[in-house]
Amino acid sequence: MREETIPAVREKLDDVLVWTDEQIEPYGCSRRTGVQLHVCVEELFVNICNYAYAPEKGDVTLKMGVKEGENGEKPVFWMSLADKGVPFNPLEHIDPDITLSAEERGIGGLGILMVKKRMDSFTYEYKDGYNISTIEKKLV
Numbered sequence: 051m052r053e054e055t056i057p058a059v060r061e062k063l064d065d066v067l068v069w070t071d072e073q074i075e076p077y078g079c080s081r082r083t084g085v086q087l088h089v090c091v092e093e094l095f096v097n098i099c100n101y102a103y104a105p106e107k108g109d110v111t112l113k114m115g116v117k118e119g120e121n122g123e124k125p126v127f128w129m130s131l132a133d134k135g136v137p138f139n140p141l142e143h144i145d146p147d148i149t150l151s152a153e154e155r156g157i158g159g160l161g162i163l164m165v166k167k168r169m170d171s172f173t174y175e176y177k178d179g180y181n182i183s184t185i186e187k188k189l190v
Contacts (some may be wrong), residue, residue, distance in 0.1 A: 051115035058099045058110040058133060066095050066112060070129070073114050077125050079189035086168045087127060087187055093161035094131050094183055102135025102181065109133070111180075119188065126170070130184040138181060139174045140165075 052069055056062050070091050074084065098110050114129040140162045165172055171186035 051113065053111065053113045055109050055111040058095075058102060058108050058135075060096060060099050063092060063095055063099075066091060069112070070114065070127075073116055074127050074189055077116060077127075077189045079127075083187065083190055090165045090168055090185060090187075091129060093165055094185070097140075097161065098131060098133050098135065098181075101138070102133045108135055116189065124188045124190050126186050126188050128184065128186045130182055132180045132182045134179055135181060137176050139176070140183060141172065141174050 052073065054069065056065070067088055070087060071084070074087065095110070095112075102108060102110075111132040112129065113132075114127070116125045116127050119125050143162050165185065169185045169187050171184070173184045175182050
């Protein structure tokens with residue numbers, strides 16, 4: 051398991067993605083799974099950078115690792131992102147209607163929808179003043 055508390059700034063995104071790769075690399079998951087993880091980790095991290103503390107800045111605590119799958123299933127990558135920003139439950143965000151054109155649909159929500167669709171698990175809790183989002187993905 052890896053745990054890091056870092057400034058919630060976009061300049062740290064590359065570090066976060068490298069740490070993600072270091073966790074999953076020994077398990078030899080498919081390129082598709084790796085790309086899905088990168089996109090979802092990026093989405094959650096950048097949302098914290100852009101919105102959690104705006105217009106101020108703050109920190110994010112990342113915890114990540116890989117746990118063995120149950121009953122012989124593939125290992126599972128997990129990551130939690132915790133910030134002390136404005137409380138925001140992404141799971142309560144209304145999903146955009148992707149049948150509408152971009153102009154009709156308006157801005158926002160596609161990244162959270164993607165995380166919901168691509169991860170095997172996506173949870174949120176507000177605990178002790180922290181927003182904590184956790185994702186899990188089987189390493190297939």
